[in-house]
Amino acid sequence: MSSTAAPPSASPSVTPPPHDDEDDGVDVSLIRWTLSLTPSERLAVAQGFVDSVHAVVHGARNGRTR
Amino acid sequence: MAAPVRFVDALGVLGRHRVRFVVVGGVAAVLAGAPVSTFDLDIVHDRDPDNVDALIAALVELDARYRDPAGRILRPEASALRGPGHHLLMTAAGPVDVLGSIVGDETYASLVLKAESVELDGAVLQILGLPALIESKARLGRDKDRATLGILQRTLAERQRA
Numbered sequence: 001m002s003s004t005a006a007p008p009s010a011s012p013s014v015t016p017p018p019h020d021d022e023d024d025g026v027d028v029s030l031i032r033w034t035l036s037l038t039p040s041e042r043l044a045v046a047q048g049f050v051d052s053v054h055a056v057v058h059g060a061r062n063g064r065t066r
Numbered sequence: 067m068a069a070p071v072r073f074v075d076a077l078g079v080l081g082r083h084r085v086r087f088v089v090v091g092g093v094a095a096v097l098a099g100a101p102v103s104t105f106d107l108d109i110v111h112d113r114d115p116d117n118v119d120a121l122i123a124a125l126v127e128l129d130a131r132y133r134d135p136a137g138r139i140l141r142p143e144a145s146a147l148r149g150p151g152h153h154l155l156m157t158a159a160g161p162v163d164v165l166g167s168i169v170g171d172e173t174y175a176s177l178v179l180k181a182e183s184v185e186l187d188g189a190v191l192q193i194l195g196l197p198a199l200i201e202s203k204a205r206l207g208r209d210k211d212r213a214t215l216g217i218l219q220r221t222l223a224e225r226q227r228a
Contacts (some may be wrong), residue, residue: 026220027101031214034225035099037183043073046096049103050160 071160074187075129076107076152080194081189086112088177090168090202094193094216097184100216100221110123111147113166118147121164128157161190169202196222 034042071091080087092104111121115201122144123170132140133154135184150167167173179196183190194202200218203211 009210019178024216025217028224030097030101031217031221031224034096034101035221035228037099039097039186041098042096043186046093046104047073049072050105053105054070063204 069156069158069160071105073107073159074174074185076157076159076162077191078128078189080109080124081120083120083127084216085120085124086114086117086174086178087121087192088174088181088194089115089191090165090177090199091163092214095196095199095218095221097186097191097193098182098196098199098221099225100196100214100217102217106163107159108163108165108173108174110165110168110177112148112150115144116146121147123215125155125164128159128162130155130162133161143171169205172202194227 034045038043077089087109088094090110090179091106091108092102093107096104111117113197122142122179125142129220130142131136132142133156140158142155147153147164147166149173150173152166153164155162155164156196168177177194180195181192182195183193184193196218200215200222202216
């Protein structure tokens with residue numbers, strides 16, 4: 001391998017795809033993603049959010065009580 | 067420590083007891099495909115006596131009690147659940163708001179006509195559809211409702227476009 005090859009993460013040719021947020025700031029790409037999921041998967045995502053917040057809050061509390 | 071939030075567990079217990087209800091609020095929005103977050107389950111139940119009896123049985127299984135700032139253990143009773151009021155409960159599956167009615171005089175009987183059926187783990191749930199959720203949020207007009215209104219409207223537009 002050539003020692004002058006650029007690492008993949010430094011490629012200048014990658015352009016992020018356009019996103020079609022409108023003035024209200026709503027992330028349509030996120031809506032399309034959630035709509036692609038089944039109801040069970042959507043609820044699992046919401047559950048994961050709750051679990052993550054719970055873990056952070058209780059992790060912080062446990063850290064303070066040590 | 068606070069009770070863990072387990073949406074599926076709460077819905078499962080209600081389903082096993084054959085409680086008639088419509089899911090409203092954040093969980094309904096999530097199930098309808100809106101990318102919003104929520105920490106509680108809101109339901110509007112059928113206030114007919116037979117359904118209230120089934121609801122009480124489910125709430126007993128869920129160890130439900132009112133979220134009382136004074137820390138008292140107050141259990142919901144059938145006579146109160148037959149009324150139009152709101153019952154803000156903590157359960158073994160997290161916060162569950164049991165609502166006799168919402169915005170104005172919307173009850174189970176009127177909301178179920180605007181509901182969508184979704185399948186969740188083999189069970190069919192009635193959730194308030196996006197148009198009705200948007201209408202209720204717009205009518206309530208509180209800060210937290212306005213914050214999600216745009217997301218709900220765009221989600222509905224995307225669903226109609228698809």
